[in-house]
Amino acid sequence: MAKPKSNRLDTIYAPATARGRSALAVIRISGPLSGDLLERLTAAKKPPERRASLRRLVDPETGEALDRALVLWFRGPASATGEDLAELHLHGGPAVLDGLLAALGRLPGVRLAEPGEFARRAFANDKLDLTQVEGLADLVAAETAGQRRQALAQAEGSLARRLAHWRETLIGIAAYVEAHLDFSEEEEIPKDILARSAARVAALTVEMAAVLAEAAAGERLRDGIACALLGAPNVGKSSLLNALAGREAAIVTDRPGTTRDPIEVALDLEGLPVTLIDTAGLNPESDDPIEREGMRRALARASACDLALILVDATCPLCPPDALAALPPERSLVVANKCDLVTGHANSEALSISVKTGFGLPSLLSALTLRARSLQGSEGCEPPLVTRARQRRALEEALSALQRSLTASLPELFAEELRLALHSIGRLSGRVDVEDILDRVFAEFCIGK
Numbered sequence: 001m002a003k004p005k006s007n008r009l010d011t012i013y014a015p016a017t018a019r020g021r022s023a024l025a026v027i028r029i030s031g032p033l034s035g036d037l038l039e040r041l042t043a044a045k046k047p048p049e050r051r052a053s054l055r056r057l058v059d060p061e062t063g064e065a066l067d068r069a070l071v072l073w074f075r076g077p078a079s080a081t082g083e084d085l086a087e088l089h090l091h092g093g094p095a096v097l098d099g100l101l102a103a104l105g106r107l108p109g110v111r112l113a114e115p116g117e118f119a120r121r122a123f124a125n126d127k128l129d130l131t132q133v134e135g136l137a138d139l140v141a142a143e144t145a146g147q148r149r150q151a152l153a154q155a156e157g158s159l160a161r162r163l164a165h166w167r168e169t170l171i172g173i174a175a176y177v178e179a180h181l182d183f184s185e186e187e188e189i190p191k192d193i194l195a196r197s198a199a200r201v202a203a204l205t206v207e208m209a210a211v212l213a214e215a216a217a218g219e220r221l222r223d224g225i226a227c228a229l230l231g232a233p234n235v236g237k238s239s240l241l242n243a244l245a246g247r248e249a250a251i252v253t254d255r256p257g258t259t260r261d262p263i264e265v266a267l268d269l270e271g272l273p274v275t276l277i278d279t280a281g282l283n284p285e286s287d288d289p290i291e292r293e294g295m296r297r298a299l300a301r302a303s304a305c306d307l308a309l310i311l312v313d314a315t316c317p318l319c320p321p322d323a324l325a326a327l328p329p330e331r332s333l334v335v336a337n338k339c340d341l342v343t344g345h346a347n348s349e350a351l352s353i354s355v356k357t358g359f360g361l362p363s364l365l366s367a368l369t370l371r372a373r374s375l376q377g378s379e380g381c382e383p384p385l386v387t388r389a390r391q392r393r394a395l396e397e398a399l400s401a402l403q404r405s406l407t408a409s410l411p412e413l414f415a416e417e418l419r420l421a422l423h424s425i426g427r428l429s430g431r432v433d434v435e436d437i438l439d440r441v442f443a444e445f446c447i448g449k
């Protein structure tokens with residue numbers, strides 16, 4: 001796959017900060033004209049590289065003063081995009097920003113950047129691999145500390161480094177095998193080369209499988225865990241949702257059958273994102289079509305959730321509705337509400353709470369956090385490396401190819417599976433480069449061709 005190279009003719013600019021009144025606003029300019037533009041906007045020579053300099057900014061056409069701001073100048077390739085790059089740290093008023101954007105827009109050879117175009121140029125210029133670009137996007141979108149940790153690690157190259165290591169190792173193995181295929185008459189090629197290569201591949205599959213084993217957790221941390229609140233009508237599901245959300249998100253009444261449509265709120269449990277979903281009470285006896293449709297939606301929603309919080313009424317020790325009996329215990333948590341109405345523990349299996357008095361809510365939050373932590377894989381010190389379905393699928397493809405290679409009957413098939421694995425890894429990191437295999441054959445074996 002040929003990687004798109006940036007169009008070096010274009011110089012692009014864009015505000016890098018959100019619009020609105022703020023202390024500062026940043027405009028970035030990238031491309032060959034960046035230095036000229038900076039000189040025209042400051043009516044002065046380019047400032048020293050990589051150092052903040054205070055400059056008066058003017059409209060190059062009219063000479064009108066637009067702001068007094070810090071400017072930064074990076075000469076490519078030592079810049080975030082790999083191109084000549086300038087940053088203007090303006091005062092954050094909308095009129096200042098608009099004035100600069102209008103002045104830039106009137107200059108020839110410059111255009112407003114498309115979304116993600118700075119990152120795309122960084123990728124095209126080998127400043128970042130694709131997983132780092134994805135990590136950066138996640139870092140900007142991160143809403144909890146756990147998401148931030150995971151995204152920052154990926155943006156800083158945690159997965160990219162691992163992929164580069166696997167790629168190097170595989171190219172090394174492939175080089176041996178290709179050499180065996182092409183030059184098996186040569187004396188310096190050891191005879192047991194395939195057996196040795198297979199042992200190295202087997203070790204790689206173990207490493208990849210370990211990374212894949214954490215992928216689901218990484219995806220859950222990135223996307224958040226979905227937790228459905230389920231139970232019979234009137235047990236206090238909506239009350240609990242409101243209490244945990246800290247606002248009146250759902251309607252609460254003493255009439256069974258109040259909630260009909262699922263209602264979602266976002267929780268941040270010690271840095272772990274959880275979406276809590278209130279659902280219609282499950283009443284198998286109901287013949288009200290609206291209530292039955294509500295129940296259908298509740299169960300459909302629950303089946304797609306990572307976790308079900310099953311609420312029961314502490315005054316009625318009878319169990320959760322039958323419809324919930326099939327939920328696997330590792331995906332459900334039973335909680336008895338309204339414990340203010342009973343003396344002692346009516347339902348000893350369940351965690352006891354009272355939304356009314358607040359009793360047990362801290363324990364429930366701790367239990368939920370524990371579950372979220374194990375589902376999102378944040379028990380270890382390092383966040384999972386794989387965080388997206390795209391990454392997981394590409395890695396699964398690579399792993400399958402390697403596993404197939406181990407059962408290949410012919411050296412040619414073995415080599416072909418290694419190439420497929422390399423291709424998947426190349427797709428994962430955004431750079432596929434099969435020429436490297438041949439380069440390494442010649443470089444490592446010094447065959448002299």
Ligand SMILES: Nc1nc2c(ncn2[C@@H]2O[C@H](COP(=O)(O)OP(=O)(O)OP(=O)(O)O)[C@@H](O)[C@H]2O)c(=O)[nH]1
Binds near residue numbers: 259279338340357
């Ligand atoms: N005594 C007591 N009452 C509670 C408690 N929690 C909720 N309630 C009351 O129980 C009634 C039902 O609460 P909801 O939160 O609407 O119950 P629900 O499970 O959402 O009900 P549906 O939406 O109909 O399925 C309301 O009158 C609440 O005030 C509690 O801990 N103790």
Ligand SMILES: [Mg+2]
Binds near residue numbers: 239250251281
């Ligand atoms: Mg409700």
